[in-house]
Amino acid sequence: MLIKNYTIELSRPGCNASFQSLNCIGHLDVDISEAIPLINAVLGGASITKSPPSVTFKVHGRLITVYSDKISINALSDADEAKKVLEWVKNEINDAWEKRQEITPEYEVPQKPELMKILKLLPKTNCRECGQPTCLVFSTLVTQGVKGAEDCPGLAGENKQLLVSYLSQFQFSDFS
Ligand code: SF4
Structure with a gap:
């Protein structure tokens, strides 16, 4: 298992205090740089950068960005949803890491439907x-x-x- 623990930081977008949407950052207990091209290969990112390493996914209208030391998620409704999405991302990363011998790292963004x-x-x-x-x-x-x-x-x-x-x-x- 690559990621064992993380700490959650929740915040409201500063541009509009009444905006009922949460942002979340999961601070990781380990550097996951090497796993970033692996989860891009498995999940198909919307954008990826090599330096510093990060990959962004668009899932259900929200952006999820995985960095070497944290996972950032926007447009969440509450803390429970933040935890659920963070757990999903963590599990996807850990699964990809377990199967790293079978996965070819991908540094390009996969084609999307037109x-x-x-x-x-x-x-x-x-x-x-x-x-x-x-x-x-x-x-x-x-x-x-x-x-x-x-x-x-x-x-x-x-x-x-x-x-x-x-x-x-x-x-x-x-x-x-
Ligand atoms: S025809 Fe268009 S609006 Fe009607 S169900 Fe299909 S996608 Fe939706």
Whole structure:
């Protein structure tokens, strides 16, 4: 196990004191620089830097950045959610580290799905049955891995199969 312990620091964004969103930093007990290209390979980062080493993931509308000595997460609702997301990241890092002999370190950002390719396959009726205001908004969530082909009730037949097939070539970060 690479990360055994961390301490949690919570803060509210300073720009708006009434903003009901928490930021969180998990200060790690160990340097995890070598694990950063490994979790990028496993989870598919949105951006990565070599020096100083860090990788950022977009997960469910929030940014998670892993540095050599800390994990930063924004847009959290409360302390319980901060702990849940931090535990998920910690476990992903520890799993990648355990499997480091099998994983090729990745220093590039993996390709992401294209918004317009997704939108072209949707019914484009803006019916809102998926809970989103428009098919375009839904497509944006699909590019982030938050929604999938199964979440559009109006999508069926060949277009649904094409979307499932198209999305299967990409990596998405997620936690439950
Ligand atoms: S359910 Fe499908 S067709 Fe309707 S708004 Fe959502 S993405 Fe568009």
